């Protein structure tokens with residue numbers, strides 16, 4: 001499961017650019033800090049490659065294991 005922490009995300013779009021499956025999209029509305037934070041679409045397609053995590057300059061995106069093995 002992809003988690004994007006709006007407290008750290010500055011909407012730079014780097015994660016969107018580097019996701020090899022193009023699963024991240026920029027939000028159409030600004031968040032509480034005035035940035036267009038990304039969100040994940042079709043999360044079941046995520047391969048957990050961690051490219052988004054590795055390239056985020058602000059440590060705003062991370063992956064948590066789905067303990068129930070769902071489609072998170």
Ligand code: SF4
Nearest residue numbers: 019046047049050052
């Ligand atoms: S872990 Fe990989 S496939 Fe999943 S959202 Fe991040 S970059 Fe995309």
Ligand code: SF4
Nearest residue numbers: 009010012013015056
């Ligand atoms: S790379 Fe990090 S700071 Fe930039 S849009 Fe993605 S989550 Fe936000």
